[in-house]
Amino acid sequence: MAFIDLTSLGKSFGPTPVVRDFDLALHQGEFVSLLGPSGCGKTTVLRMVAGFETPDSGDIRIEGQSLLRQRASQRQIGMVFQSYALFPNMTVADNVAFGLRVAKLAPAQIDKRVDEMLDMVGLAAMKGRYPYQLSGGQQQRVALARAIAPRPRVLLLDEPLSALDAKIRVALRTEIRTIQRQLGITTLFVTHDQEEALSMSDRIVIMNAGRAEQIGTPEEIYNRPTTRFVAGFIGTLNVIEGQLGTEGGTVLTCAGGRLALPGTFGASPGETLSVAVRPQSLRPAPIDGDGLRGTVRHVEFLGAFTRLHVSCGPNTLLVDCFARDLAANLSVGSQIALTVPPDEVLRLSA
Amino acid sequence: MSSLLPHRLERSLSLWLGVLPFFVFALVFLVLPTLHVVIGAFTRPDGSLTLANLSDLMSGTILSALWLSLRISLWTACLGTIGGLLVAGAVIRGGLPPALRDAVMTFSGVASNFAGVPLAFAFIATLGRLGLVTVLARDWFGINLYATGFNLTSFSGLTMAYLYFQIPLMVLIITPAIDGLRGEWRETAESLGASGVQYWRMVALPVLWPSLLGAFALLFANAFGAVATAMALTGSALSILPIILFAQIRGDVLQDPHLGYAIAFAMIALTGGANVIYIWLRLRAERWQK
Amino acid sequence: MNLKRIGSWAIFILAVIYFLLPLVGTLEFSLRARRGVYSLDAYRNVLDDPQFQQTLAYSVILSIATVILGVLIVAPTAFWVRLKMPRLRPVVEFITLLPLVIPPIIIVFGYIRLFNTSSILPLTGSARGTDFLLAAGYATLSLPYMYRAVDTGLRAIEVQTLTEAAQSLGAGWATVLARVILPNIAVAILSGAFLTFAIVIGEYVIAALLNRPAFGPYMVWMGSNRAYEPAALAVIAFGMTWASMGVIQLLARRTRFTKG
Numbered sequence: 001m002a003f004i005d006l007t008s009l010g011k012s013f014g015p016t017p018v019v020r021d022f023d024l025a026l027h028q029g030e031f032v033s034l035l036g037p038s039g040c041g042k043t044t045v046l047r048m049v050a051g052f053e054t055p056d057s058g059d060i061r062i063e064g065q066s067l068l069r070q071r072a073s074q075r076q077i078g079m080v081f082q083s084y085a086l087f088p089n090m091t092v093a094d095n096v097a098f099g100l101r102v103a104k105l106a107p108a109q110i111d112k113r114v115d116e117m118l119d120m121v122g123l124a125a126m127k128g129r130y131p132y133q134l135s136g137g138q139q140q141r142v143a144l145a146r147a148i149a150p151r152p153r154v155l156l157l158d159e160p161l162s163a164l165d166a167k168i169r170v171a172l173r174t175e176i177r178t179i180q181r182q183l184g185i186t187t188l189f190v191t192h193d194q195e196e197a198l199s200m201s202d203r204i205v206i207m208n209a210g211r212a213e214q215i216g217t218p219e220e221i222y223n224r225p226t227t228r229f230v231a232g233f234i235g236t237l238n239v240i241e242g243q244l245g246t247e248g249g250t251v252l253t254c255a256g257g258r259l260a261l262p263g264t265f266g267a268s269p270g271e272t273l274s275v276a277v278r279p280q281s282l283r284p285a286p287i288d289g290d291g292l293r294g295t296v297r298h299v300e301f302l303g304a305f306t307r308l309h310v311s312c313g314p315n316t317l318l319v320d321c322f323a324r325d326l327a328a329n330l331s332v333g334s335q336i337a338l339t340v341p342p343d344e345v346l347r348l349s350a
Numbered sequence: 351m352s353s354l355l356p357h358r359l360e361r362s363l364s365l366w367l368g369v370l371p372f373f374v375f376a377l378v379f380l381v382l383p384t385l386h387v388v389i390g391a392f393t394r395p396d397g398s399l400t401l402a403n404l405s406d407l408m409s410g411t412i413l414s415a416l417w418l419s420l421r422i423s424l425w426t427a428c429l430g431t432i433g434g435l436l437v438a439g440a441v442i443r444g445g446l447p448p449a450l451r452d453a454v455m456t457f458s459g460v461a462s463n464f465a466g467v468p469l470a471f472a473f474i475a476t477l478g479r480l481g482l483v484t485v486l487a488r489d490w491f492g493i494n495l496y497a498t499g500f501n502l503t504s505f506s507g508l509t510m511a512y513l514y515f516q517i518p519l520m521v522l523i524i525t526p527a528i529d530g531l532r533g534e535w536r537e538t539a540e541s542l543g544a545s546g547v548q549y550w551r552m553v554a555l556p557v558l559w560p561s562l563l564g565a566f567a568l569l570f571a572n573a574f575g576a577v578a579t580a581m582a583l584t585g586s587a588l589s590i591l592p593i594i595l596f597a598q599i600r601g602d603v604l605q606d607p608h609l610g611y612a613i614a615f616a617m618i619a620l621t622g623g624a625n626v627i628y629i630w631l632r633l634r635a636e637r638w639q640k
Numbered sequence: 641m642n643l644k645r646i647g648s649w650a651i652f653i654l655a656v657i658y659f660l661l662p663l664v665g666t667l668e669f670s671l672r673a674r675r676g677v678y679s680l681d682a683y684r685n686v687l688d689d690p691q692f693q694q695t696l697a698y699s700v701i702l703s704i705a706t707v708i709l710g711v712l713i714v715a716p717t718a719f720w721v722r723l724k725m726p727r728l729r730p731v732v733e734f735i736t737l738l739p740l741v742i743p744p745i746i747i748v749f750g751y752i753r754l755f756n757t758s759s760i761l762p763l764t765g766s767a768r769g770t771d772f773l774l775a776a777g778y779a780t781l782s783l784p785y786m787y788r789a790v791d792t793g794l795r796a797i798e799v800q801t802l803t804e805a806a807q808s809l810g811a812g813w814a815t816v817l818a819r820v821i822l823p824n825i826a827v828a829i830l831s832g833a834f835l836t837f838a839i840v841i842g843e844y845v846i847a848a849l850l851n852r853p854a855f856g857p858y859m860v861w862m863g864s865n866r867a868y869e870p871a872a873l874a875v876i877a878f879g880m881t882w883a884s885m886g887v888i889q890l891l892a893r894r895t896r897f898t899k900g
Contacts, residue, residue, distance in 0.1 A: 072540040079541040085534035089556040099542030368720035375713050376735045379776045383750020437655045444648025460885045467844050467859045471874035476665030575743030578844040599749050614746045625741045
């Protein structure tokens with residue numbers, strides 16, 4: 001049995017469904033990200049777990065017990081908001097102590113726990129300051145300390161890094177993950193930043209239009225996207241559409257030529273397919289050989305590699321190659337051929 | 351002329367020329383008249399300095415008028431603060447239809463400027479001896495309002511009338527502060543286990559506190575300076591401090607112009623002090639809301 | 641949650657009763673002039689009263705003069721401060737807020753003593769002079785509203801950029817003010833003007849103490865001499881205030897449309 005079970009959750013605001021048929025199981029101590037564009041329903045899922053929204057259908061269980069009849073204040077769930085939401089009238093220490101005071105812990109115990117938490121986020125020296133005297137990164141650390149001080153069963157993080165500067169964002173990523181591991185607290189993290197999700201999570205849920213498109217480890221999501229949406233959302237992928245044929249092995253006939261595919265590719269001849277190819281999987285090849293033919297439209301020098309924009313029929317393909325792989329006379333307007341190692345072609349379901 | 355002046359001086363002169371009319375106007379029609387009154391409060395007719403005018407304020411009629419004014423202003427500020435907070439809270443955070451909010455804000459904008467003669471007439475027409483409510487209470491419920499000790503030209507009547515502009519003013523002042531209470535605070539408090547009451551006691555009220563006190567100070571000043579409503583409502587039955595000053599300006603009833611200055615100075619000191627408190631508290635509140 | 645909504649409705653309904661009753665009461669009272677039936681007699685008496693016509697006309701003309709004086713003093717200053725002297729802003733703002741702190745009765749008290757017949761500037765010596773003093777007093781009262789309205793209007797249009805753009809196209813100061821700035825803040829100025837009108841039209845204390853035949857003192861005089869006519873006057877005064885506020889709302893909506 002999983003620690004947290006979300007089963008067929010559904011929620012509509014007025015006539016528009018924002019979360020549809022959403023299933024997710026989290027193990028104890030796991031760090032799971034909900035990743036998707038804005039409006040995909042990820043925050044709504046989080047808010048339903050927290051108890052700020054009531055699902056129209058489905059159930060939320062922790063250790064087998066349904067949460068739906070409990071109010072937010074009874075659920076023992078810690079939450080961190082994008083906007084920090086520190087209480088402006090209280091010092092850092094008072095903010096962290098809030099949940100402990102509400103739970104009526106003994107004053108000595110409260111002091112001890114507050115010190116412990118502030119030590120953990122490295123803000124012991126800021127104890128007596130007010131939120132408006134802190135930087136954004138410091139405020140978010142306090143918010144984190146406040147959320148975990150009462151030892152919640154689950155930690156919910158709603159885009160906690162989005163309001164911060166790039167540098168602090170990266171530093172805080174590591175810090176959050178370290179603290180999460182140290183406490184072993186089951187965490188649900190909402191973000192629209194794929195780098196954040198890939199670098200922090202045990203597992204990622206890619207959400208689109210209220211549904212989970214794909215659930216998997218960061219490696220799975222990155223290397224084997226299963227749908228067109230995931231392929232488009234994670235990294236820069238070229239999506240190519242074509243028809244499956246079998247002359248001389250499995251091949252995909254598409255605009256600009258043909259692509260060799262591994263094995264039978266799990267499809268039957270004649271079928272129309274979408275496949276994804278990473279820019280670094282496309283390699284320039286001799287113009288008279290096999291592969292896709294196109295015209296170079298634009299050459300971008302990006303330091304470690306060069307990115308070509310190649311028009312191939314109606315598509316524009318992005319090709320990343322190292323300088324040594326490029327023909328010296330390549331320039332805008334040149335004809336070029338491209339090949340892909342068959343096992344680097346990813347099949348997409350829709 | 352311009353060729354004789356150094357270029358920079360000429361430039362800064364022409365800069366100041368742009369704001370000169372405003373400063374001259376403000377000096378002649380706002381600052382000097384006020385200063386004249388303030389200085390008058392500290393001088394004798396022959397021009398020598400004295401504190402006697404101010405100490406004369408502590409005599410029978412003036413002291414009781416000051417006391418009455420203070421009571422009316424404090425009382426209406428208090429009720430206005432509470433009433434306005436309740437109305438604003440109900441409209442903004444009470445789950446009422448959003449259209450009501452616009453209606454209430456527009457009405458408040460108008461009603462907060464109703465202080466004056468027509469307001470007094472409206473209350474006479476409503477709660478006077480022949481007023482609508484008085485008559486209806488008698489005819490429908492057999493209640494004689496005036497037998498219960500109520501009197502429109504008394505303290506309670508004046509308080510009723512003042513609230514008609516005090517409550518809307520409060521609604522206008524406190525609305526931004528209530529809007530500033532962020533939903534996340536409530537949600538955070540809840541997820542940390544706090545009940546609704548605990549949230550209000552530990553977060554919302556402490557955050558609103560400077561705004562509430564500041565609004566109270568402003569309402570106090572607003573009531574303290576009002577004259578027309580009281581005069582039109584009570585004639586001179588209720589001698590609040592500004593009415594005494596009015597009579598003094600008109601006919602020198604105190605037979606000492608410098609006593610009039612002293613009354614004026616007392617009024618400036620009180621309304622000015624209240625406003626300073628208001629501004630200071632508002633700055634404090636804004637610091638938090640950042 | 642539900643309890644909260646019931647409470648909110650209760651508060652709202654109580655407020656509606658408190659705020660509507662005096663309006664209804666005044667209207668009803670104003671119709672009671674003829675015994676036993678509702679009639680418009682009180683209104684007829686008021687409207688036919690030459691005193692009413694004279695004092696109202698006087699107050700309308702005076703409030704127009706006040707608005708012109710106020711605009712002339714506030715608009716160029718607000719523009720100039722925004723454009724060239726931003727460091728003066730807090731000072732100007734402070735001065736414009738003073739009339740909210742100093743009660744009008746004190747300002748007029750100062751006027752009477754400062755501009756009396758034996759002073760350097762004996763404005764109270766003649767009727768015209770006193771009229772001017774009254775307009776100046778009202779313009780002073782309207783400073784907070786006028787300045788805030790104009791300043792908000794200026795903030796919305798990025799004066800600096802517009803002025804520089806016009807100047808780079810060859811416009812002189814007069815052209816910049818008349819053809820670029822004024823048309824863009826006209827709505828803001830009009831809002832300030834109508835608010836000023838609403839405040840000034842029934843003002844009592846200053847007019848009474850300066851002894852001018854204005855609408856406010858006339859209302860008070862009626863109040864102590866007639867029974868039903870004051871209610872009719874109150875209805876008329878409320879009507880004027882509401883009309884002014886209505887115009888301001890309309891103007892505000894129009895700017896919203898033009899901003900797209």
